[in-house]
Amino acid sequence: MEFHDITLMFALTLAALIGAVMIAAIGKMSDSALGARMWALGYSCLAIAYAINVFVSSEWNPIRGFTYNTMLIAGHTWLLAGTWQFMNKPLPPRTISLLFITIFASTVVFTFVMPIRDVRLVTIGIWLIVVRTSFAYCLWRYANNNRYEKTISRVAASLVLIEVIATIIYTTNGALGELPLIGKQTGTVAVITWLGALVGIMVGAPILMLLSTSRFIAELDKAAHHDPLTGLYNRRGFYYAIKPLLTIGARQHSNIHVFMLDIDNFKLLNDSHGHLVGDTVLELAGKTLSDIIRESDAVARWGGEEFCVLTYAMHTHHALEVAERIRQVFTEKCTQHPALMHESVTLSIGIAINQKNNERFDAIQARADKALYTAKETGKDKTILYNE
Numbered sequence: 001m002e003f004h005d006i007t008l009m010f011a012l013t014l015a016a017l018i019g020a021v022m023i024a025a026i027g028k029m030s031d032s033a034l035g036a037r038m039w040a041l042g043y044s045c046l047a048i049a050y051a052i053n054v055f056v057s058s059e060w061n062p063i064r065g066f067t068y069n070t071m072l073i074a075g076h077t078w079l080l081a082g083t084w085q086f087m088n089k090p091l092p093p094r095t096i097s098l099l100f101i102t103i104f105a106s107t108v109v110f111t112f113v114m115p116i117r118d119v120r121l122v123t124i125g126i127w128l129i130v131v132r133t134s135f136a137y138c139l140w141r142y143a144n145n146n147r148y149e150k151t152i153s154r155v156a157a158s159l160v161l162i163e164v165i166a167t168i169i170y171t172t173n174g175a176l177g178e179l180p181l182i183g184k185q186t187g188t189v190a191v192i193t194w195l196g197a198l199v200g201i202m203v204g205a206p207i208l209m210l211l212s213t214s215r216f217i218a219e220l221d222k223a224a225h226h227d228p229l230t231g232l233y234n235r236r237g238f239y240y241a242i243k244p245l246l247t248i249g250a251r252q253h254s255n256i257h258v259f260m261l262d263i264d265n266f267k268l269l270n271d272s273h274g275h276l277v278g279d280t281v282l283e284l285a286g287k288t289l290s291d292i293i294r295e296s297d298a299v300a301r302w303g304g305e306e307f308c309v310l311t312y313a314m315h316t317h318h319a320l321e322v323a324e325r326i327r328q329v330f331t332e333k334c335t336q337h338p339a340l341m342h343e344s345v346t347l348s349i350g351i352a353i354n355q356k357n358n359e360r361f362d363a364i365q366a367r368a369d370k371a372l373y374t375a376k377e378t379g380k381d382k383t384i385l386y387n388e
Contacts, residue, residue: 009053012201016047016075019205026212035086036212042078043205045071066111069124073103076131083135086211087142103127125171129164136160149214156207227301229279230286238300242310242361245298249312249354256354257319258364259309260372261285261326264346264380266305277339284337285347288330292322308365316353316385323349323383346381348372353386 020043027036049071052064077100084091091099103124110120136157143153225237233241249256263269263285270278285307289299293309302308311319327347334345350372352364371386378384 009050012050013047013054015201015205016043016050019201019208020044020047022209023205023212026209026216029216035082035084036208036215038078038082038085039208039212042075042082043201045075045078046201049075062111062115066107069107069111069120070104073100073107073124073127076128076135080131080135080138083138084142086215087138087144089138089142099131122171125167128167129171132160132164132167136164144215146214146218149211152207152210152214156204156211159204159207227286229282230301232286232289232307233298233300235300235302238298238302238308238310239361241298241300245296245310245312246358246361250358252313253357254313255316256359256361256364257309257311257314257316258352258361258368259307259311259319259323260302260350260365260368261289261307261309262348262372262376263305264348264376269343269345273339273343280337280339281334281345284333285330288326288333292326292329308368310361319351319353320383320385323351327381327383348375348380349383350375351383351385 020040023036023043024040027034027040049068052068052071077096080099081091081096106123106127107120110116110123139153139157139160143150225233225240227234246256248254263281266278266281269281282301282305285305286301289307289309293299294311297309297311299309300307311322314322327349330347331345334340334343350368350370352367352371354364367386371384375382375384
């Protein structure tokens with residue numbers, strides 16, 4: 001094997017191996033980054049494929065060629081499957097299996113049964129073009145709306161398209177019978193192809209690492225600002241979310257309403273039915289609030305069985321209507337749950353409105369809390385609007 005062939009293959013092996021290790025490490029930090037684990041597996045297969053051409057005898061033989069092609073195919077299959085998984089559009093296992101088995105069978109046929117090198121190269125080349133194009137399409141089309149992740153995804157997609165162009169050149173020359181044997185001769189097209197693959201791995205692996213890291217950071221941010229049981233904001237996230245709402249409300253001289261909600265007799269419910277049922281009730285409360293409260297407003301699990309809502313630019317009579325709808329829908333959802341069919345699970349709600357423009361949230365919330373206390377003390381299962 002000539003010097004530049006060895007250099008390129010060794011660089012490909014090292015780059016793929018480093019990419020596999022780094023992406024696997026990031027994937028282990030996040031339970032939701034299954035796509036990253038598939039990427040790591042894909043790069044591992046590519047590292048094995050390229051290592052075969054570095055450390056195995058330079059004399060080509062069917063076993064060496066078959067192993068190289070199998071690892072190359074497996075690597076790209078995992079990279080493709082991982083990308084679709086990462087973008088929350090997972091490919092069905094049957095599709096992944098067919099994708100691999102069809103080209104694997106073709107490789108077996110054209111390596112051992114009818115060892116026609118040009119046909120084998122063209123078949124694998126066309127398959128790689130299709131797979132890489134699908135890879136680029138998924139990155140471009142289904143990137144997260146997060147601007148940072150979308151930008152990285154589109155850079156990665158553009159990089160993959162460069163690999164597609166290199167693969168088209170390689171496949172065309174393979175169809176014309178103009179590709180030299182790896183390890184015996186070299187040529188301009190082969191060198192361009194390997195350089196394209198090297199750039200793809202050396203730049204592509206860090207980009208996929210950035211995508212995995214951004215997803216991991218987003219997951220940490222969500223954990224820091226959201227309640228894991230209901231998916232609503234926790235107090236920290238709620239205070240962060242209401243800052244712009246209070247600013248907009250003050251600028252527009254809009255009404256600011258704060259709702260304080262509490263599940264009636266929740267401790268008794270927990271003691272009599274167990275914590276699993278109690279958690280289900282909390283989840284139903286969270287789901288009810290998520291469904292009814294406008295996306296432009298903010299809602300949080302305040303603590304225990306208490307919840308808090310902040311709305312702006314809403315008339316008071318509408319706020320009362322929303323509160324009544326929340327109580328009604330929540331009770332209906334609980335009634336439909338098998339463990340609660342014979343229970344009447346209700347909510348008490350206290351509402352307060354800002355008394356002046358640019359009033360602090362804590363002052364409004366304190367009045368809403370007093371209204372909630374009044375609702376609890378006067379029979380529960382009702383909505384009280386704070387009055388001086």
